[in-house]
Amino acid sequence: MIDIPTLLGFSAAVLVSIAILLLLTRPRGGARLWLAMPFLAGACCCALLLWPALKQAPAAGYIGTFFAxxxxxxxxxxxxxxxxxxxRWGLLLAPPLCWLVLVAAVFGPGEMSSLNAAGRAALAALYxxxxxxxxxxxxxxxxxSARLLARILMASAALAAVAMTLSPWLPEPLGAGAPRTWAVAVFSGIVLIDVLLVCGLMVAVLKEQAASRLxxxxxxxxxxxxxxxxLLDEKLGIWDQEDRVSGTVRAALFFDIDQFKTINDRFGHDMGDKVICQAARAAEQAVRRDDLIFRYxxxxxxxxxxxxSLKAGMAAAERLRSTFERSAQEVAGHRIDATLSVGVAISQGRRSNAGALxxxxxxxxxxxxxxxRNRVMGSDGD
Structure with a gap:
């Protein structure tokens, strides 16, 4: 026979342990607190749901469900x-608070109407x-891991929606019927499995984010x-393999700031860095979002x-040259009149060699x- 208080106490201990682990191991800041918050709230729920059985306090059950x-x-x-x-504080707090007010004002002590149970399930499905x-x-x-976590949460939302539909016939805490030990066990088991999966995958997502940033x-x-x-060295081999299969044609634009040493000697290295950044921004404006730009x-x-194509590459190169010429006339209050020289080459599809391009x-x-200088030259061979 399953002892419900023991089950709730065990669940509370697991949730508190997970929250403490997240608080101790995650980087400092608001994100760490938000990651621990659902587990702390769940632990409060379990602790308060123990209270009615011990002290006959129905309000504790309402507040416990609010914490859930x-x-x-x-x-x-x-x-x-x-x-x-x-x-998003409004959507975060308003629905649970509205449920708490309604359940206290509309439903009498001890009642668990179908509407009440359906509302709980609907909010779980919503979040x-x-x-x-x-x-x-x-x-x-x-x-x-984010994709797997999304699937698990979609499945949880679907289960909550099913529980909402069947709430008149399911026993509490799954629905509005009279409490049954098996229903408490099933509910607690689902919650614990969900919590462990979600916790593990959230940590995995954070680790993947950190690896991606590095x-x-x-x-x-x-x-x-x-x-x-x-990255360019990594991409060269990848492009060779891809292009031999797909026949993708690539254009390469190689450009250099004209007389850059003179700019450095005349205005200093800080100004030289600003001109380099100006060239980078001009390139970002001149090419498409999916094109790759490297500082060689x-x-x-x-x-x-x-x-x-060569024509498209030449057009992009001319946009780059003219954009930089306009933007680099004056940099940080100094007349610079910097220009670019751009070379364009086009690959040969399946016969391409990225290094040769x-x-x-x-x-x-x-x-x-x-x-x-200050011009574009192109060729159709790599």
Whole structure:
């Protein structure tokens, strides 16, 4: 025979342990508190649900259920905090508080009407659904655990919706019927399994986010925020393999700031850094969102445009050249009149070699330099 107080006490201990673990192991800040909050609220729920059996205090049951709903709401905000989204206090607190007011004002002590039970299940479905939607909206290939967590939360929302529909016939705490020991055991088991899965996957998502940030930092140039040579070296081999299969045609734009040494000598290295950043921003404006921009080294840069053509590459290069020429006339209050020379090359689909493509664009850039600078030169071979 299952002892309900023992089961509730065990559940409370597990939830408190998880909350303490999260508070001790997660980085400091608001996100850590939000991650622990649903487990603390769940522990309060279990503790208060023990009280009516010991002290015959029906109000404790209402408040305990309120904390259970608050745990679902805090879980939603905990997931939002993973993605640095602010709290939505109205949607977070208003539904559970409305339920508490209604249950105290409308339903008499000891009553668990179908409407009451359906309302609890509906709120659980709402918050599980909102959590799943948050994860789906911010899907990231670098966070595979987020996809699994979204599926589990969708399943939880669906189960809560089923419980809402069947609430007149299900025993408390699953529905509005008379309490049954098996119903308490099933409810507690589902909650504990859900909690452990969600907790484990939330921690996994945080670890994947940290790994993704470290990788991003390792593959980006700290001055400009563009990708660096390390990532380019990784991509060259990948592009060769992909293009041999798909036949993708890529355009490469290799560009260099004209007479950059003179700018450094005349205005200093701080101004040189500002001009380099200006070139990076001009490149971001000139190419498409999915195109890749690398700081190749010093004042040299490379753009790779997949699914492009020589004509499209030349047009992007001219946009880049003219955008930089306008924006670099004056930098930080100094007349600079900096310009770019851009070389363009196009790959040969399945016969392409990414390294040769970059070298061809580099040669075209030097042609532009020798032809007088501040111009674009192109070739259709890698």
């Amino acid at each position: 709903l608050l745990a679902f709401a805090a879980g939603w905000q905990g997931i939002r905090s993973i993605f640095h989204l602010p709290p 599980c659904g909102l959590s799943a939607v948050t994860l789906v909206q911010r899907r990231d290939p670098a966070l595979p 990788y991003d930092e390792a593959t980006r140039d700290p001055l400009t925020g563009l990708y660096n040579r390390r 080294g010093g004042e040299e840069f490379l753009c790779i445009l997949p699914d492009s 970059v070298a061809a664009a580099d040669r075209q850039m030097y042609r532009a330099k020798h032809a007088g």
